[in-house]
Amino acid sequence: MEDHLHSFVCPITHDVMEDPVVACDGHSYERASISMWFRDNNTSPITNASVHHKHLIPNHTLKKAINEFRERFAPFFDTESSTAALPSGQVLPMLEALPERGTFLYIVVHQPMPVYVAPSFITAQSTMLLVDTIVLGKERLYGEDNVIFVELSGHHEGQYVHECTRDGSPCLQRLEVTETSLAFMVTSPAPLSLWPSHAVPSSTLYKAYPYDVVSIEATIRDLNGRMYGRLEQSKLWACLDRRHFTELDIEFTPELYLLKQETELRSNANRTNLGVPLLALPAYSIVESDAMFMLRADDSPSSSTSIYVRTTASHGGGFVRGWVALPSSLSMHAPPPRLAEGPAGKHIQLVLQQAGAVALVLDEVQESGDVSQRLITRNLPRRFERQLLNCVQRGRRIHRMALGPRGEWYCSGARPDGSGECCWASGDLPARFHADMQPNSLVSFGGDNEYAMVLGTGGVSSSNVSTKLLQNLTKARRVHMMLLARYGGYVIKDNVGMDLSCLDPAFEVALKTPPRGAGQVCSGTSRAYYLRRMGEWIVGNVMYIYIYIFGR
Numbered sequence: 001m002e003d004h005l006h007s008f009v010c011p012i013t014h015d016v017m018e019d020p021v022v023a024c025d026g027h028s029y030e031r032a033s034i035s036m037w038f039r040d041n042n043t044s045p046i047t048n049a050s051v052h053h054k055h056l057i058p059n060h061t062l063k064k065a066i067n068e069f070r071e072r073f074a075p076f077f078d079t080e081s082s083t084a085a086l087p088s089g090q091v092l093p094m095l096e097a098l099p100e101r102g103t104f105l106y107i108v109v110h111q112p113m114p115v116y117v118a119p120s121f122i123t124a125q126s127t128m129l130l131v132d133t134i135v136l137g138k139e140r141l142y143g144e145d146n147v148i149f150v151e152l153s154g155h156h157e158g159q160y161v162h163e164c165t166r167d168g169s170p171c172l173q174r175l176e177v178t179e180t181s182l183a184f185m186v187t188s189p190a191p192l193s194l195w196p197s198h199a200v201p202s203s204t205l206y207k208a209y210p211y212d213v214v215s216i217e218a219t220i221r222d223l224n225g226r227m228y229g230r231l232e233q234s235k236l237w238a239c240l241d242r243r244h245f246t247e248l249d250i251e252f253t254p255e256l257y258l259l260k261q262e263t264e265l266r267s268n269a270n271r272t273n274l275g276v277p278l279l280a281l282p283a284y285s286i287v288e289s290d291a292m293f294m295l296r297a298d299d300s301p302s303s304s305t306s307i308y309v310r311t312t313a314s315h316g317g318g319f320v321r322g323w324v325a326l327p328s329s330l331s332m333h334a335p336p337p338r339l340a341e342g343p344a345g346k347h348i349q350l351v352l353q354q355a356g357a358v359a360l361v362l363d364e365v366q367e368s369g370d371v372s373q374r375l376i377t378r379n380l381p382r383r384f385e386r387q388l389l390n391c392v393q394r395g396r397r398i399h400r401m402a403l404g405p406r407g408e409w410y411c412s413g414a415r416p417d418g419s420g421e422c423c424w425a426s427g428d429l430p431a432r433f434h435a436d437m438q439p440n441s442l443v444s445f446g447g448d449n450e451y452a453m454v455l456g457t458g459g460v461s462s463s464n465v466s467t468k469l470l471q472n473l474t475k476a477r478r479v480h481m482m483l484l485a486r487y488g489g490y491v492i493k494d495n496v497g498m499d500l501s502c503l504d505p506a507f508e509v510a511l512k513t514p515p516r517g518a519g520q521v522c523s524g525t526s527r528a529y530y531l532r533r534m535g536e537w538i539v540g541n542v543m544y545i546y547i548y549i550f551g552r
Contacts, residue, residue, distance in 0.1 A: 021058055098141050137153060175222070187243075192238050252292075278320050362374040391411070410437065448464055452490075
């Protein structure tokens with residue numbers, strides 16, 4: 001008889017219904033109780049789903065059945081006794097602001113727990129969750145008797161468990177999730193599951209295989225000390241025991257990497273089926289890492305090494321973060337120059353002297369953004385030429401060079417990444433010059449043992465130059481171009497402008513009235529009165545014949 005009474009009982013009041021009505025969720029309720037429920041809620045009290053309307057339809061058939069049952073079994077039936085047959089308890093106080101959505105992890109404690117269709121004890125299913133099972137929830141809400149229920153995610157999606165009993169005894173213990181960044185290599189086939197628990201079935205679609213790598217974004221530990229990790233940008237969990245996984249060392253220092261070819265950005269460091277392709281990064285893109293680890297194919301010294309880099313890329317008006325796998329390569333200290341960055345004149349260095357002494361250095365910007373240098377020399381002092389060739393052979397990039405009328409010289413260079421800066425000079429220069437010189441200094445030599453040197457770190461060193469030139473060099477915040485000419489002449493271009501003194505008239509006119517569209521002067525050399533502009537060269541010999549070469 002008690003089984004029959006369940007269909008007569010209101011799911012909200014747990015009393016036999018007097019005026020049953022049908023709501024839009026298809027279930028029957030006592031009119032007064034469901035009307036009160038709908039005043040405060042827009043969901044079904046049983047399914048917790050949103051309702052499309054709140055119209056109530058009288059359930060005449062059920063009301064008639066209740067009346068017939070009451071008449072037929074009057075000696076055995078009354079409201080109080082039927083209510084007493086159903087479990088009920090005290091109503092717990094509402095101490096939290098619920099519902100609350102998020103990711104919640106619990107472990108079942110004390111005794112097995114059934115799974116519920118709705119946040120109500122009368123909807124219990126036959127499925128039982130064993131003690132020590134870790135469950136994953138997505139929403140906490142109040143259910144029957146103000147008991148807090150948790151809507152499950154992953155396994156048993158959309159069903160419920162309760163945090164405590166009606167009297168407040170705990171049924172679930174909360175586990176804390178630790179946000180982290182870890183990487184592991186798989187050493188043996190490892191099962192994956194939607195819950196971090198040994199008590200639930202593993203996924204039949206996904207598994208981690210030997211020699212795969214996986215990146216982990218969160219971890220938890222169960223009451224027995226086992227650690228589980230959630231795969232990055234995934235709902236899958238793995239038990240991170242030493243039988244299946246070996247942890248890899250991750251570096252979090254930002255580094256720059258140049259992609260030599262189109263590279264796929266994936267949601268996980270895994271390159272098989274566990275990392276979802278996000279987008280393709282074009283060849284010669286520069287990416288900045290926020291995490292990186294290296295993986296060697298085997299323990300032999302000659303084995304290949306792969307680099308896994310996590311980076312953020314712009315996409316569709318937003319940003320996506322993922323992993324790229326690169327062959328072994330060195331990171332860059334700074335981005336390479338972009339193609340056609342700045343005027344062509346800035347990629348040319350030239351020194352000229354009498355007797356046909358020439359040194360020409362051309363910076364050639366490759367399609368990849370790398371810069372290589374082409375060196376052309378003729379009739380240079382032997383040690384100067386040998387030093388320039390030595391820079392090229394050792395992979396150094398020549399940054400500055402100068403050649404004087406008596407064969408004195410200076411040059412400076414560094415590795416392509418900017419490290420290892422060095423400078424060299426001829427032995428016939430004064431000891432003070434050697435003591436003061438620095439890498440990447442702007443140097444010009446004149447007659448009568450004149451020289452001026454704007455040091456790479458700031459400051460000026462000079463000998464026998466005019467007071468006005470020395471004052472200009474000292475006051476300038478930045479010197480772009482400097483040239484010592486014969487008879488004490490000079491030209492200097494700094495952040496203020498250009499200052500000229502005692503130059504050959506034709507050369508001075510070329511400086512003051514450049515051809516239309518020639519750009520700004522960026523360097524020069526004496527004796528042949530060569531002048532290089534940003535975008536063109538102007539070369540004049542002692543007979544004041546000028547040749548214009550446009551380098552745009």
